Amino acid sequence: MATTTRRRPSGRIRPDEDAPLLPILARRVREVEAKAAKSGRVGPTNRTKFQVIALLVREERSRIKADEDISSATRTELLKRLDGVATILARTAAQDTSLLNVLKDDATPSPAAQRMRRDWLLDSGKALSADEMEIKAPQVPERETVPAQLAEKQVVPASVKARIRANPFLAPDLQQLRAESSPGYLSGWDLMDPLYRAFEQGSGGGVATMDLPPIPRFDRFSPPGMDLMPHQIRLLEAVRRGHRSFLLADEPGLGKTAQSVLAASVADTYPMLAVVPNVVKINWAREVQRWTPQRRVTVIHGDGDDMDAFADVFVVNYTVLDRHLSWLSTLGFRSMVVDEAHFIKNLSSQRSQHVLNLSRQIRAGAPGGKPLMMALTGTPLINDVEDFNAIWQFLGWTDGQQACTELMQALEATGLTPADRAFYPAARAAVIDLGIVRRTKSEVAKDLPAKRVADLPVELDDEIGRSIRAAEAEVGRRLAAQYRRLEAAQEVSYVPPGQLDVALLRKVALAELESSRNAKSGDNVFTMVRKIGQAKSALAADYTAQLVRSVGKVVFFAKHIDVMDTAEEMLAEAGLRTVSVRGDQSAKARQSAIDAFQSDPEVAVAVCSLTAAGVGLNLHAASNVVLAELSWTAAEQEQAIDRVHRIGQDDSVTAWRILAAHTIDTKIAELIDAKAGLAARALDGADVEVGTGDSVQLDALVHLMRSALEG
Structure with a gap:
């Protein structure tokens, strides 16, 4: 016969009540509700309480409905009281939605939850069998490195x-064997x-x-020069x-x-x-x-x-x-x-x-x-x-x-x-x-620069990325062909054999740039940069969501509306509140968005247009900026960063520049930095290398042409 254990009822609970567990559940659910109301979230102890309450409410409901010794009126009253506990559970889960996970049918009670359930049942005066008294260890998850369903995918x-053939045996472990420790006084806890x-x-x-x-x-530890x-x-x-x-x-x-x-x-x-x-x-x-x-x-x-x-x-x-x-x-x-x-x-x-x-x-x-x-x-x-x-x-x-x-x-x-x-x-x-x-x-902070730009290269390895690289190659070939035609038409060349004519490169690039500004179709430097921005938008939004969870508020800058739209959609799917600062807003709507970002702790990201929000705004509630698309000028980039790096900012500022690897995007970033060097040398006396005085667009086209000619 199974042994039973009965704990003496505590408090005012009477063992002859039809549902002596109900007062315990009512008291415990109020504790969990109070915790959620105070902080909006519950910790592990109250999470365990929540799960145990939910389990016992289900069990009690089934028991009361099946107990023929309970009168109809009493049954109705008890079920009503259980519904009250369930209502509080639902209200609490609405405040902390992560609690919904412990209500799933496959949610296995932890040893702590099993122990809590056992103790509450004993406090209610319930007799438990030896099997019900046992605390069962949860099933250890499958630990094979390659699950069977993935075997064919390997x-x-x-x-x-080739490496295995070169070294077929791993070096044996000849160091001291790991000693097995003997159980201590906490081994049963x-x-x-x-x-x-x-x-x-x-x-x-x-x-x-x-x-x-x-x-x-x-x-x-620092390598040379670092x-x-x-x-x-x-x-x-x-x-x-x-x-x-x-x-x-x-x-x-x-x-x-x-x-x-x-x-x-x-x-x-x-x-x-x-x-x-x-x-x-x-x-x-x-x-x-x-x-x-x-x-x-x-x-x-x-x-x-x-x-x-x-x-x-x-x-x-x-x-x-x-x-x-x-x-x-x-x-x-x-x-x-x-x-x-x-x-x-x-x-x-x-x-x-x-x-x-x-x-x-x-x-x-x-x-x-x-x-x-x-x-x-x-x-x-x-x-x-x-x-x-x-x-x-x-x-x-x-x-x-x-x-x-x-x-x-x-x-x-x-x-x-x-x-x-x-x-x-x-x-x-x-x-x-x-x-x-x-x-x-x-x-x-004393070890950090007050403001810095950190490049984050991302790989566009999908169909869009391949089409962008193909378009770049085609533009480069078109420019190279035009250069060769003009070079062949020159009666006299002042460039040594084997070298490229820089003046001719600029002439071809200028003509391409002018036609690109008026082009209605076809690939050019402007359409390529826009495609790159669209392709990066999801990756930039994903990184922004990661940053928010690490550092709080973030300002997200982009040039094009569709990139901003994509970012806002993805951030909303990640459960983050955003405000938008765009060129088509009224002054009142724009200021309302800025005020919300600055003062509302629930607003996590300001999604801003580089041109509309790059000047005159104060967004120093954040200290991190994501530059999802590149500007054409170093000044525009700096203006965007300075929406955050300004008076009132207590932290060092980091601008995370998302760059599409293996595309013209990385070259444009280099050119922007070179233009920034001009200001640093001219205004700040910095000893930095300065690039050409041409526009970034022109230099980018020259780069594509050189790559095609030298490739």
Whole structure:
């Protein structure tokens, strides 16, 4: 016969009530409602309460309807009271929509939820069987690196096969075997919920940053001609001293990519795998070349046909990761970086499972089980502290159910348990010491320039991108043919053989520029730039949404209305409120939009026209600008940035310039910067190189013509 356990009813609950659980549910649902009303969101503890209340409401409703000993009048009254609890649940979920996830049919109660349900039932006086008393561990998710449904999708690039043939055996792990720790006094505790609660409560305050070593006397890390900022050097010094896992949560603009690239060099943990969003894939490769020029980097596109498997750093975006799992898991990586690590917070997604399974393989195969693991994100928490779960698993700090050996030892060294109030600040500190690093712009402002432009190359690898490159090539060929015709018609040439006639290049470009201004159809420099802007619009909007979650308000600039429209649609789909500043607005409507952006905390992005909003406006509520399309003048670009960089701005300003790689877009950016050099030399006395005095459009056409003639 199954054993039963009955707890003495507490409070004023009478065991002979027809529904003694109802007063408990009514009290608990009010607690959750109050939390949501106060902050608009609930933390993990109240999220668990919400789930348990919902489960018990369903169970009680079924029990009351089926209980023939309850009179009809009593049944109606009890169901009415249950409806009242359900109404409060619905009202609370409307305030914090993330609670809807715990109401799904496939939502499995965690051990903490099972324990809470058991305790409430016991408090109600209910007799529970041994099976009902048992707290069941959740089912461990499937951990095979390549799920069966993806087996046929796997590709092995030819260069990978060549690398395997060149080195068919991975180096054996000859370092000390990892010692299995004996169970300690906390081994029977469910520690995940207390760890989350430690961060939810703040537990004593203080910035969530581990103690980093002081800046060394000599800078051992900056490559020749480059200078790292002090906050970057301190992290790299921690790597040099042996620290190998980091949740690097610095704000955007503080050089997280550079720190992770150099960390692999300092730790000598090659080959390195970087899993990144598509929008920063090209920029990642450029940063590797910039900070570690002695290392080879390869970017994995599509099936990886053009990748270099003998590289030191492999950059792959989340979208194509699923077809490369088989060989990535066996190549022998000694370090792994996940950029924008909040992308993996949803543990039920395939993307998260792929990343976590790869990280387990890398930890298992690395010498000594100590690879360099880095999660980069300015927003490790988006909904609540349980967003830490996937990142902690990636870093090896937990397996989702229990703490790793190092963390468990640190917790047991406190001599405390989750029943002790002092456990929570100590637990928070223990997790932080594993490698959480968080610096804000305001903290390192003295080390940052007041205003800077950061280029973010993106790859247009779809049909639109191919058509843009084809159009550029056609314009270049047309210009080259005209140059050759005029060159052949000249009776006397003053240019040495083998060299191009600069004056003739300008003449052809000027004629093309003039005809382009009046053209109704066909490809020219203006139509190409517009197509590039349209092709970049979705990527620029996506990056803007990422920035908002990291730094708050952002100003988005574009030249064309359709680019602005696309951005506003995508940002709305991401749940972000925007205002628009356009040329066709009345002065009153424009000022209303500006005031909303400046004063309303719910307005996240100002989507602005470069021409309509580039001057005379104050948007200093933001310190980050996204330039989705390029201007034709350096002055117009600077004017746009200065809508944010102005009196009243307390933070350093970063303008993120989205550039289409392998197109004329990148050349236009170079030309704009060269024109800016003219002002710097003429007005500020700066010793900078100055380009030609021609317009950017003219120089861009000359560039296309030269490329065709010299190609």
